[in-house]
Amino acid sequence: MDYKQKVTAALVKALDGQLTAEEIASKLERPKTSDKGDLAFPTFTLAKVLHRAPQQIAQDLADKLATTDFEKVEVVGPYLNFFFDKSTYSEATLETVLTAGASYGQNEDGEGGNVPIDMSSPNIAKPMSMGHLRSTVIGNSIAEILTKNGYHPIKDNHLGDWGTQFGKLITAYKLWGNEADVKADPINKLVEYYVRFHKEDVDKPELDDTAREWFKKLEDGDEEAHHLWEWFREASLQEFNDVYKELGVKFDTYNGEAFYNDKLAEVVQILKDKHLLVESQGAQVVDLSKYDLNPALILKSDGASLYITRDIATALYRDRTYAPAKNLYVVGSEQTYYFKQLKAVLKEMGVKSADNLQHVPFGLITVDGKKLSTRSGRIILLAKVLEESVKLAGEEINEKNPDLKNRQVVAQQVGVGAIVFGDLKNERTNNIDFVLADQLKFEGETGPYVQYSHARAESILRKAGDVEVAATGNQVADPEAWDTIKALADFPAIVKMACDELEPSVVAKYAIRLAKTFNKYYAHSKILTKDADLPARLALVKAVSTVLKESLRLLGVQAPDEM
Numbered sequence: 001m002d003y004k005q006k007v008t009a010a011l012v013k014a015l016d017g018q019l020t021a022e023e024i025a026s027k028l029e030r031p032k033t034s035d036k037g038d039l040a041f042p043t044f045t046l047a048k049v050l051h052r053a054p055q056q057i058a059q060d061l062a063d064k065l066a067t068t069d070f071e072k073v074e075v076v077g078p079y080l081n082f083f084f085d086k087s088t089y090s091e092a093t094l095e096t097v098l099t100a101g102a103s104y105g106q107n108e109d110g111e112g113g114n115v116p117i118d119m120s121s122p123n124i125a126k127p128m129s130m131g132h133l134r135s136t137v138i139g140n141s142i143a144e145i146l147t148k149n150g151y152h153p154i155k156d157n158h159l160g161d162w163g164t165q166f167g168k169l170i171t172a173y174k175l176w177g178n179e180a181d182v183k184a185d186p187i188n189k190l191v192e193y194y195v196r197f198h199k200e201d202v203d204k205p206e207l208d209d210t211a212r213e214w215f216k217k218l219e220d221g222d223e224e225a226h227h228l229w230e231w232f233r234e235a236s237l238q239e240f241n242d243v244y245k246e247l248g249v250k251f252d253t254y255n256g257e258a259f260y261n262d263k264l265a266e267v268v269q270i271l272k273d274k275h276l277l278v279e280s281q282g283a284q285v286v287d288l289s290k291y292d293l294n295p296a297l298i299l300k301s302d303g304a305s306l307y308i309t310r311d312i313a314t315a316l317y318r319d320r321t322y323a324p325a326k327n328l329y330v331v332g333s334e335q336t337y338y339f340k341q342l343k344a345v346l347k348e349m350g351v352k353s354a355d356n357l358q359h360v361p362f363g364l365i366t367v368d369g370k371k372l373s374t375r376s377g378r379i380i381l382l383a384k385v386l387e388e389s390v391k392l393a394g395e396e397i398n399e400k401n402p403d404l405k406n407r408q409v410v411a412q413q414v415g416v417g418a419i420v421f422g423d424l425k426n427e428r429t430n431n432i433d434f435v436l437a438d439q440l441k442f443e444g445e446t447g448p449y450v451q452y453s454h455a456r457a458e459s460i461l462r463k464a465g466d467v468e469v470a471a472t473g474n475q476v477a478d479p480e481a482w483d484t485i486k487a488l489a490d491f492p493a494i495v496k497m498a499c500d501e502l503e504p505s506v507v508a509k510y511a512i513r514l515a516k517t518f519n520k521y522y523a524h525s526k527i528l529t530k531d532a533d534l535p536a537r538l539a540l541v542k543a544v545s546t547v548l549k550e551s552l553r554l555l556g557v558q559a560p561d562e563m
């Protein structure tokens with residue numbers, strides 16, 4: 001039952017076709033509070049066309065409308081306020097939600113189209129940064145949202161596992177490293193060697209030559225170089241995987257930069273064939289002045305490839321492998337200029353993805369006012385933040401619900417969920433300062449608050465015992481429930497909007513809204529009273545639980561039944 005359509009149809013008729021259905025639909029507004037109606041039609045823009053005062057137009061229309069379709073239609077100044085019939089609207093909404101269950105809101109707009117999502121992509125031998133965490137959780141949520149809209153996402157971890165820094169790392173390891181140390185604490189040790197390399201090469205520039213030689217060997221497939229590289233990669237990946245496991249994020253592919261090593265020659269060949277490569281101080285560049293961009297450096301003077309060279313190969317590969325419907329790169333805003341250059345080069349090359357390549361940027365994050373950057377030789381703070389969050393969540397649960405059975409598991413779900421939700425509720429391009437204690441509160445706009453609301457709904461259903469709840473025939477006319485019903489009905493539109501804008505915060509904000517309206521209803525109504533309307537009220541609670549859980553799932557957050 002689409003009320004927007006109903007209102008539109010009624011107005012088309014009352015206006016005698018002076019406005020099209022689309023024109024009317026685009027003018028309809030949703031009043032901020034339900035006492036001003038459920039949809040409003042403003043008439044002031046009609047005044048010019050109809051040569052009458054807006055108030056008069058509103059009144060005339062109201063007189064003409066067949067009000068039987070609605071509970072009532074009110075004229076307030078230049079507005080026509082439509083009030084939906086609560087009984088039929090609630091019945092239809094609850095039936096739709098309960099019949100569909102978790103697939104409520106699913107649509108097939110994407111027609112199964114492939115969408116590679118370049119996400120997370122930390123660098124080997126370096127700690128994962130807060131930026132990589134954002135990329136991981138935003139990318140993961142976008143993947144869920146895309147699936148819900150009928151697309152087929154491919155989550156690709158484009159690891160930074162190639163480049164001249166590996167020559168430096170091997171050089172440093174050969175000079176000062178030892179196997180046992182690296183095995184005990186891989187990333188920290190490797191960072192330590194790398195930092196030392198940069199300190200010492202100030203006085204010993206010959207170190208740089210050695211590093212270049214090692215990278216050359218690595219590129220040429222030298223056995224020792226390759227072996228060391230592989231070991232560093234595996235060891236780093238293992239640490240990253242701990243974080244992914246904690247977050248519950250899985251990838252479809254780990255095609256890092258090194259994966260494209262054997263695909264670079266073709267890139268260079270295409271650029272040459274199209275006469276796009278020009279020499280500049282011994283290096284090979286693509287001129288991008290026609291895009292108002294700095295030239296893109298493709299090959300260094302020693303022939304070594306660069307980050308962008310590998311990204312061109314990546315785009316080409318994704319084009320050929322997936323024929324993508326969309327092609328997304330979830331990478332921090334600081335690389336915006338870089339992605340403009342990449343897109344421009346691809347455009348010059350005539351690569352298809354030049355058009356659908358989309359950088360999905362996000363802002364910086366600080367935690368409790370501190371930047372978690374890769375300062376020389378510092379530990380992986382990220383894992384620490386998650387650990388701390390789980391610990392605090394555990395303490396909160398011990399206090400609130402000491403008898404809870406699987407406390408450890410729930411603490412994990414709440415602690416991690418708080419971090420993920422705390423990130424995703426912000427529009428992704430905003431910078432955020434993340435105050436851990438705030439994100440863990442069970443009240444306010446937090447993950448635990450939404451989780452708690454879901455658990456509350458589940459607890460009501462448990463208490464109701466074996467009351468039969470059917471999907472059909474549930475009329476909830478109680479005005480206290482009205483905002484919740486309307487929020488439930490909005491979910492499919494939210495799913496679409498989040499997909500159009502590639503914006504998980506749309507879902508997170510929605511989840512907060514639904515939780516709030518539900519908690520207000522709960523506070524005002526005796527849901528479990530044994531009367532004839534009990535099944536209908538329980539149907540509402542069940543629908544809320546379903547949609548809250550599904551919203552959290554789209555964000556990559558768990559929804560425990562008890563907490």
Ligand SMILES: NC(=[NH2+])NCCC[C@H](N)C(=O)O
Binds near residue numbers: 123
């Ligand atoms: N295709 C890409 N360039 N993806 C993003 C890679 C991010 C890069 N490894 C970094 O940490 O900055």
